[in-house]
Each structure stands twice: as C-alpha cells, then as structure tokens.
Amino acid sequence: MSEIERREFLVRAAGSAAAFAFVPSVLGATAWPFKAELRVGVVGVGRQGRAVLGELSKFDNVKIAAMCDTDERRLAAGLRRASGAEGFPTVEAMLQSGSVDAVVVATPTHTHKDVALAVMAAGKHLYCECPLAHTREDCSAITQAARGAKGVIAAGFQGRSNPVYQLARGFYRTDSLRDMLTMRAQYNEKTTWISPAADQARYKELNWKLDPDVSLGLAGEFGAQQFDVFHWYTERYPVRVIGRGSNRAYDDGRKVHDTVNLMLEFDDGSVLQYASTLGNSYQGAHEVFYGTHSAIKLAWSHGWMFKESDAPTQGWEVYANRQQFHNDEGITLIAGATQLAEQGKLKEGVGLPHPALYYALENWITCIASGETPACSVAEAARATAVGIAASEAVRSGKAIDIDLAGL
Numbered sequence: 001m002s003e004i005e006r007r008e009f010l011v012r013a014a015g016s017a018a019a020f021a022f023v024p025s026v027l028g029a030t031a032w033p034f035k036a037e038l039r040v041g042v043v044g045v046g047r048q049g050r051a052v053l054g055e056l057s058k059f060d061n062v063k064i065a066a067m068c069d070t071d072e073r074r075l076a077a078g079l080r081r082a083s084g085a086e087g088f089p090t091v092e093a094m095l096q097s098g099s100v101d102a103v104v105v106a107t108p109t110h111t112h113k114d115v116a117l118a119v120m121a122a123g124k125h126l127y128c129e130c131p132l133a134h135t136r137e138d139c140s141a142i143t144q145a146a147r148g149a150k151g152v153i154a155a156g157f158q159g160r161s162n163p164v165y166q167l168a169r170g171f172y173r174t175d176s177l178r179d180m181l182t183m184r185a186q187y188n189e190k191t192t193w194i195s196p197a198a199d200q201a202r203y204k205e206l207n208w209k210l211d212p213d214v215s216l217g218l219a220g221e222f223g224a225q226q227f228d229v230f231h232w233y234t235e236r237y238p239v240r241v242i243g244r245g246s247n248r249a250y251d252d253g254r255k256v257h258d259t260v261n262l263m264l265e266f267d268d269g270s271v272l273q274y275a276s277t278l279g280n281s282y283q284g285a286h287e288v289f290y291g292t293h294s295a296i297k298l299a300w301s302h303g304w305m306f307k308e309s310d311a312p313t314q315g316w317e318v319y320a321n322r323q324q325f326h327n328d329e330g331i332t333l334i335a336g337a338t339q340l341a342e343q344g345k346l347k348e349g350v351g352l353p354h355p356a357l358y359y360a361l362e363n364w365i366t367c368i369a370s371g372e373t374p375a376c377s378v379a380e381a382a383r384a385t386a387v388g389i390a391a392s393e394a395v396r397s398g399k400a401i402d403i404d405l406a407g408l
Contacts, residue, residue, distance in 0.1 A: 249279025
C-alpha cells in the first residue's frame with residue numbers, strides 16, 4: 001500500500017466524522033534567560049492570586065519576591081506558599097520597596113485600574129488579569145497608560161497564548177474549516193459563588209462577584225475570556241448582543257444571575273450563541289466553530305476537529321490515534337506522533353500538562369526577556385472587555401445592546 005493510499009484508508013476508516021486532538025510539539029517550561037532572577041510581585045492573593053503563585057513557582061530563575069493584599073489572613077496564607085517572599089499591606093509600599101521588577105495584578109476586576117496604573121507609573125512590567133476592568137472608562141484609562149509604559153504590559157485573556165488554541169487557529173485559517181457557519185460556547189460550573197465570612201464587611205469583599213454594582217456576572221467575568229477566542233480567530237468583533245438571565249439554581253436573593261444566555265451578532269451575519277450556569281458542570285467550558293468542512297471544538301487543555309464526510313483529505317491525518325465521541329469515532333492528531341508511537345507513549349501526548357494560566361504567564365515572562373509584544377495586548381483586552389461589559393448589560397436589562405468599540 002502506497003503512502004497516499006494508506007492516508008486515505010485511515011481517514012475513510014474513521015467514519016463520517018473524525019476528531020483530531022491538537023497538541024503542540026514543545027511543551028517544556030521556559031527558563032528565564034538572564035543570570036539575575038526576575039523578581040515578581042503578586043497583588044491580590046485570593047483564589048486567582050493563589051493560582052498565579054502556583055504557576056509562577058514552576059519557572060526557573062523567576063522568584064516570587066513580594067505579594068500584597070488588604071486582607072491580613074489572605075496575605076499570611078499567600079506568604080506560606082512562597083518561601084522568602086515579603087508581604088506588604090499596600091501596592092505603594094511594595095512598589096517603593098524596590099523588591100520587584102514585574103507585577104501580576106490578580107485583584108477583583110473593579111480594582112484593576114488603580115493597581116495597574118500604579119504599577120505602570122513605577123516603570124514595572126505588568127500582567128493584568130482579565131476582564132481588564134468593570135467599566136469602559138477604566139479600560140480606556142489602562143489602555144492610555146499602557147501606551148506610554150516602560151515595561152512589558154500583558155493582559156490575561158489566556159486563549160491567545162494557549163498552545164492548543166494557537167495550533168488549532170492555524171487549522172482554522174486554512175481550508176480545514178472552510179466556510180464558517182456559526183459559533184457556540186459555554187461556561188458551566190457547579191458552585192454557589194459564595195465564600196462564607198464572619199462579618200458583613202468581609203463577606204461583601206470576598207463575594208464581590210455577587211455585587212451588581214461592581215460585578216460583570218457570568219457574561220463579563222467569564223464570557224469575555226471566551227468571547228476573545230472568537231475575536232482572535234475570526235478577526236471580527238460582535239456589533240450587537242441580546243441577553244437573558246435568571247436565578248435557576250440558587251434562591252437566596254442574589255442580584256447577579258446564576259444562569260445566562262446570550263446571542264452575539266457579527267457584521268457579516270454570523271452569530272455566537274453563549275450559555276453559562278453555576279448550577280451544572282456538564283462539559284465545563286468550551287468553544288465551538290462550525291464550518292462546511294469541519295467543526296473545531298476547544299476546551300482549554302484540549303482541542304478537536306470533527307471532519308465532515310465530504311471534506312477533502314489533506315494528508316496530515318495519517319499520524320492518528322482513534323478516539324470515541326458518542327456516535328463519532330475520532331482520530332487523534334498528536335505532534336511528534338511517530339516518535340511517541342515508537343516509544344509506546346502515543347496517548348501521553350494528548351492534552352496540555354499545565355493550565356492555560358501557565359502559558360499566559362510564560363508568554364509574558366518570555367516577552368520581558370525578548371522585548372517582543374505579548375500575545376494579548378492591553379488594547380485587545382480592552383476591546384474584549386468592552387464586549388463583556390455590553391453582554392453583562394444585555395443580561396441585566398433584557399434588551400439588545402449595540403457594541404461600540406470606538407476609542408478603545
């Protein structure tokens with residue numbers, strides 16, 4: 001059997017739909033290339049801040065030198081996670097200490113602006129979690145400051161630095177998908193969004209996501225992260241959003257909906273359907289592009305292509321491992337498949353070894369060393385956040401909201 005015949009046989013044997021798992025060829029940790037350590041400070045050591053501390057600890061020659069939090073208990077807990085780090089009660093004190101070269105902002109969304117502006121004014125490198133802010137005005141202020149900043153300024157929309165998403169985008173931009181038909185995404189998690197606290201002031205601080213005055217809810221706090229994937233792939237932004245929200249899982253008087261549904265309309269007539277709930281975790285978070293040749297499904301640590309039976313064979317399908325998806329038998333594509341097969345480790349290459357946050361921080365650290373532009377700039381983050389803000393407004397109002405990105 002010739003090489004071409006063998007490739008055709010493998011693809012035909014897969015049935016009417018085939019799934020390909022996208023895995024990058026290089027997944028090793030990036031070492032800081034300079035002799036001196038990169039000293040990083042983390043502002044905000046709550047849930048997201050602790051995740052940041054965990055990922056930063058994986059990098060060689062990157063030192064968690066300092067951290068800051070207004071809550072003494074959180075700060076003490078964070079310091080126990082990073083040996084040798086110095087704790088500060090305020091951002092100003094940390095910046096004035098001279099103990100950090102770069103800062104990660106992992107505070108609640110509505111507090112990002114003041115912290116980010118202080119870090120940039122001090123001439124430090126900045127990584128700001130996303131969404132960028134809770135208002136367009138704050139997004140604009142951060143964007144303007146970033147234009148004149150001395151350091152490398154990166155924003156935390158993680159899809160753009162995710163190796164699986166980067167590889168899958170390469171397929172999206174070829175004829176593998178062909179004509180894009182529609183888009184769909186979801187974020188499902190089984191959680192109350194409530195952190196218990198003994199006093200009312202601490203309760204309000206911990207549970208800011210349930211405060212309608214500062215929270216963008218599911219549509220903005222999580223949806224914006226996923227919307228940006230579609231912006232990046234299609235190189236378009238939605239122009240209008242329709243939203244609905246309700247409390248389906250928790251009857252506790254909350255004013256921020258636990259279940260939302262959105263329809264985002266693009267100027268070319270395409271539509272992104274989005275759904276999210278805190279009452280059910282089925283299928284977690286993922287995004288799907290539907291095309292005439294295939295569908296691409298992305299799930300942060302994994303990605304698949306489901307080919308249509310009439311899609312042309314492109315040749316790369318030969319290095320394949322089978323995977324079952326309900327009624328569809330999938331073919332798994334793994335970078336370096338030949339070498340892995342020889343070692344009997346074919347299935348070990350499926351999926352990312354680190355969470356998406358790791359690769360976003362890795363990209364920022366690499367850009368500090370090289371002087372290159374981060375995968376997600378503050379300007380891109382501001383536009384994606386503006387879409388999330390509009391989506392949040394649509395859910396709250398129950399009305400269609402036009403999306404205006406002018407000035408961002």
